[in-house]
Amino acid sequence: MPEVLKAPLVVEFPFARSLGPVQSAFLTGLRERVVLGVRTTDGRSLVPPVEYDPVTAEEIRDLVEVAPTGTVTTWAWNHEPRRGQPLDTPFAWVLVRLDGADTALLHALDAPGPDAVRTGLRVRVRWAEERTGAITDIACFEPYDGDPAEPAGHTGEFEDVVTGIVAPARLDYTYSPGRAQSAYINALADRRNVGERCPSCRKVYVPPRGACPTCGLATSEQVEVGPRGTVTTFCVVNIKAKNLDIEVPYVYGHIALDGADLALHGRIAGIPYDQVRMGLRVEPVWTEGARYPDHFRPTGEPDADYDTYKELL
Ligand SMILES: [Zn+2]
Known part of the structure; x- marks a missing residue:
């Protein structure tokens, strides 16, 4: 049995998106150290803000500032931070309901260990030193035992608003092409194209997948094409x-x-x-x-x- 190949595979592309009025205000606000939500017609404050009411589907544009302090509503410990995550030391993923908000925001909490985290823990925003109008302008949350901060009542009007972001999308995994494609790839090393023939319909598949999708039969007869x-x-x-x-x-x-x-x-x-x-x-x-x-x-x-x-x- 020839060796089945295996190799690291990274699929990566930059995803550019325009923000629209609500996300634009939210991210511009983070740049200015202001956390904004939206108010629904029945008076709830949604943070992070959305453009349409998740209950009534009504368009919502009424921006409202909430405090940079809040309460952990649930959490999970991340033992091994991966590339691109908010912190490079172990941390907690948390949902935080900021003071003045009715929904919770997902972010990282810097804590010494899982024993230091609990539902109900009071936390506050730790701002990034350099802010560009992105969710990473909140570097993370940190435990906080002071009083709830008072928002200044910002209306969401800013100079020089952020209108778009580029979010890198990246999938990073180990790929194994399996027996049939390993043989195909090994043959390519000799600049030969080797497919496999279906024993029933006689079709030759190149690159081979190991089975005939029409007949549902395994293929094994190798054919150079x-x-x-x-x-x-x-x-x-x-x-x-x-x-x-x-x-x-x-x-x-x-x-x-x-x-x-x-x-x-x-x-x-x-x-x-x-x-x-x-x-x-x-x-x-x-x-x-x-x-x-x-x-x-x-x-x-x-x-x-x-x-x-x-x-x-
Ligand atoms: Zn077939």
Whole structure:
């Protein structure tokens, strides 16, 4: 049995979002060390604020300042802080109902250990030294035994309001492609494409997933396909991806390798983007040391007949 591969995999992208009037005031307020909520028509104060009443769905815009002090309503201890979390020492995740609010805000509580945390604990905001208009402007909460702070009655009107944020989204995990794809990836190291054939319908899957999704049967017969193939469908990419050194516009397509019954995808280059077409015959282009083709380029052969790839779109 060949070794099943395993490797760390990080999927990461910056997510830019506009804030709208309520979140904009909330985050601008944090920058100015003011915590704002919204007041519903029945008089409840929601912190963090939302734009629509969760009970009546009514639009709410009535901003109200609450105190930077409050009470822990529930909590969980975090033994091992991970990258990007509010504190780099063990801390408690807490829901805090700030004085003057009717709902609770999720944040971190700096405490020496779980024995120092309890529901009902009084806490206050510890402000970050540098504030930019983000939830991290609250560095964390800390235990507090003084009186509730008195909010100054801020109306939510600010100069230079924050209108958008960029929130990095990141998934960080260990990925194992399984037996079939491990064999596929190992073959790619020799610049060969190895798929697997279904024992019933005879379809050859590339990359193989270990089973035929149509017949529900395990696949094991290995079949080498390609290296040439046919563009079955494609798109023109006009948005430049961060950290990707490819000039736009470029073409990304589905390519059915010769002998395969499933198209895989790849970039198509070596031809002006507006001349790429369905049926174009292509071959892989490898760069030194790469584990998969950098792109596919035209072979110069006549285009494939539509009937030969119409099932592979
Ligand atoms: Zn099958």
